[in-house]
Amino acid sequence: DVKVTQSSRYLVKRTGEKVFLECVQDMDHENMFWYRQDPGLGLRLIYFSYDVKMKEKGDIPEGYSVSREKKERFSLILESASTNQTSMYLCASSKPGQGVNTEAFFGQGTRLTVV
Amino acid sequence: QKEVEQDPGPLSVPEGAIVSLNCTYSNSAFQYFMWYRQYSRKGPELLMYTYSSGNKEDGRFTAQVDKSSKYISLFIRDSQPSDSATYLCAMRTLGSARQLTFGSGTQLTVLP
Numbered sequence: 001d002v003k004v005t006q007s008s009r010y011l012v013k014r015t016g017e018k019v020f021l022e023c024v025q026d027m028d029h030e031n032m033f034w035y036r037q038d039p040g041l042g043l044r045l046i047y048f049s050y051d052v053k054m055k056e057k058g059d060i061p062e063g064y065s066v067s068r069e070k071k072e073r074f075s076l077i078l079e080s081a082s083t084n085q086t087s088m089y090l091c092a093s094s095k096p097g098q099g100v101n102t103e104a105f106f107g108q109g110t111r112l113t114v115v
Numbered sequence: 116q117k118e119v120e121q122d123p124g125p126l127s128v129p130e131g132a133i134v135s136l137n138c139t140y141s142n143s144a145f146q147y148f149m150w151y152r153q154y155s156r157k158g159p160e161l162l163m164y165t166y167s168s169g170n171k172e173d174g175r176f177t178a179q180v181d182k183s184s185k186y187i188s189l190f191i192r193d194s195q196p197s198d199s200a201t202y203l204c205a206m207r208t209l210g211s212a213r214q215l216t217f218g219s220g221t222q223l224t225v226l227p
Contacts, residue, residue, distance in 0.1 A: 004158070035217075040123060042203065042219035043159075058214070090158055103149070104215060106158030 121218030
């Protein structure tokens with residue numbers, strides 16, 4: 001059974017803290033993504049990576065950074081957490097190329113609250 | 116204006132009803148169209164996948180794409196309480212296997 005695992009389901013952090021969200025996939029996928037999901041706004045892409053040590057900005061990268069040191073692991077870093085970063089964070093992975101076998105598989109999500 | 120517009124609902128229907136979920140989009144370069152289903156407190160999972168225009172059927176689910184109108188639909192026949200979830204449309208261009216553009220999601224409740 002394919003799996004994308006996010007390290008935490010729920011997190012509460014204080015404003016100004018550095019926050020690490022971890023994601024691991026066991027499908028040997030090249031592509032990995034971080035999204036945030038907010039009511040009425042859907043899923044918005046923060047960063048993605050198509051190879052180890054490679055990263056590209058998505059639509060809303062401000063206030064975030066990422067790290068991909070190994071193929072299976074993609075980390076999202078909030079350098080200095082702020083209350084407007086309170087959200088559901090979703091990690092996904094996929095194979096490159098075209099076609100249905102490149103579908104994105106999602107983790108369970110991390111609900112982050114910044115107080 | 117968002118690239119992909121989706122009616123957020125919420126939508127509440129009785130068991131057995133036919134459900135129609137819709138998205139409109141503005142980018143004519145979108146070629147791949149998907150519907151994801153997201154149960155409460157879970158990540159989205161792929162439900163239907165369509166390339167270019169036309170219909171695709173899978174059991175009680177039918178996906179339709181009308182590229183001329185920039186409009187996609189998901190129909191659910193004989194809806195069941197287990198269909199209660201948020202449905203997200205997603206699409207991408209031919210050359211961008213990495214990035215999906217999502218609608219905001221429609222929350223559906225099927226009442227027993």
